[in-house]
Amino acid sequence: MMPATIEEVARAAGVSRSTVSRVVNGSTAVSPEALEAVREAIQHLNYVPNRAARSLASARTMAIAVIVPEETQRFFGDPFFAAIVSGINDAVSASEYLLTLAIASDDPRGKMLGYVRSGSIDGAIVVSHHTSDTFVERIASAVPVVFGGRPTRLHDTDYFVDVDNVAGAVDAVEYLIGQGRRSIATIAGPPTMTAGVDRLTGYRQALSAARMRSGGIADGDFTEEGGAIAMRDILARGERPDAVFAASDLMARGAIDVLLAAGLRVPEDVAVIGFDDSSVATKGSPMLTTMRQPSFAQGERMAQVLLELLDGGDPPRATVMPTQLILRESA
Amino acid sequence: MMPATIEEVARAAGVSRSTVSRVVNGSTAVSPEALEAVREAIQHLNYVPNRAARSLASARTMAIAVIVPEETQRFFGDPFFAAIVSGINDAVSASEYLLTLAIASDDPRGKMLGYVRSGSIDGAIVVSHHTSDTFVERIASAVPVVFGGRPTRLHDTDYFVDVDNVAGAVDAVEYLIGQGRRSIATIAGPPTMTAGVDRLTGYRQALSAARMRSGGIADGDFTEEGGAIAMRDILARGERPDAVFAASDLMARGAIDVLLAAGLRVPEDVAVIGFDDSSVATKGSPMLTTMRQPSFAQGERMAQVLLELLDGGDPPRATVMPTQLILRESA
DNA sequence: TTGAAAGCGCTAACAG
């Protein structure tokens, strides 16, 4: 059965629709008696405002979408997303807004864009942005968007929350150097993502500052599988690194599997350092030495920025969060 | 900038709003000329119907929610959910409906219920239903709902898609018996969920059919941690099973860790069999012998049932899918 | 095959 309408509540409370609306929306300009009567009527009729009607009249939906331009498979396979979405979810839960999750690596039929342009959400948070995701840019031109990580093509109207990938990579590689490693390879993230590019930049900076040559470079796609392939690639090229800086924990795991299978010991023969400090870092053996990035906090921050934006505030365009080296077993 | 309205499209095409509406909704009763003119205007103005207005006028939202009554942590931690949600997503993507994901183990402020009652969705799919989730029942009284797994309290108006948990458990235990195992323990699922209860029932049935006594029973919560605790519990009670039937792969993993740590070999000393055949079954060592349940297909089926329901069809109230024993290393 | 007209349930000026 359909919930009661505002009209029915008004009648039951003996007031006008406007007054009920004021009560529902928390306006102060209502007399105590009216307030009480309306509250009672609402309670009694089990009234819940109709969302569509509300959106239509107010031109806002009180809904936010998290847009994940990845395959469902990868989304569920990487604990990094779990952390960041949890953070977003926490922050949004505390607000009046509702959170919607949209996973789509592509938008061939324009369903996602249509969704956004149809006025279904007031704003969006884009996690994991690739250069090729052109539909994301169109979304950003329809509603306020906050990016996780610096967007690949940065407009001066963009908002984003990033971690300091360059510094993180530099720290990681410097640690390896400090440990006496002489031939350091890297398994980089995809060149279509700024996180991948920035970590590679940091790797190069640290090496050149130490006047060292690279021990091998291969691109990965942030997955375990991708890390394994990249590691095999490096080995197949005849490189014999004594250390590997992997741009994600999942890739570090994949690399370690390959190393072990090749009869090399980790960290004795080859030290491996990851990036994320997601839950896979401590699951499995050896436990990963890795650059921790504050994914949960990053998610929270992204949500806060968007919320402030929607509230008419003026949050910082760019937020950059620090990383931290976590020493465990792999390096 | 706001998208164009139907009124503007109508004017541009030189027809009435009604005609535009007909075109948008695929009505056949439109002349070829009008159709063409409207199409062109839509294209030209980049028109997208406003969702709120549409919902309000038609009393349907073309949106479906997946409701997950679990902690975010558990949701992201168990690949079972990844599989089932992927299945749902696939089926819904192929339809006109939009999918929304709502993760909430509880609904203290009634946000979820309010969302549903506010007319934001046309139907819901509930994954993982516990006895204690009373808010789920209220949701079911507001919109059509399809349950994943037999609901804990079955009403004759309920729709659900389940796997044959009893038969699966029987098969698993019979296999263990056939392998010559004499003392078979089980790590059961939570008694608040029918999947947990049914698998325990199957375990008991198989044992009693073979006139065997239990090698120990402990409840788990379907998580790896819970499986480990349960296994420790069984061992601490002085039981020395030579086989363990775990009601989920994650619990099997937890149990194996404990067994190994206790100096027992798997499967030589203790055979372990899981349930799910989720991605953790093949990740890690030993690879799990497990009862496969068709999670992806189950998700698809649930979505199909709901879609048919919303379409005014009469889908089967109950669907039960078969399980299959997958032999690998752990048993 | 088409258009006019009447809402869907709500918010938001605007008077009072």
Place this chain on the structure above:
DNA sequence: CTGTTAGCGCTTTCAA
């Protein structure tokens, strides 16, 4: 502090 009055953008009879 409160009610009246217009819509928000769309679907859906109902006539023509």
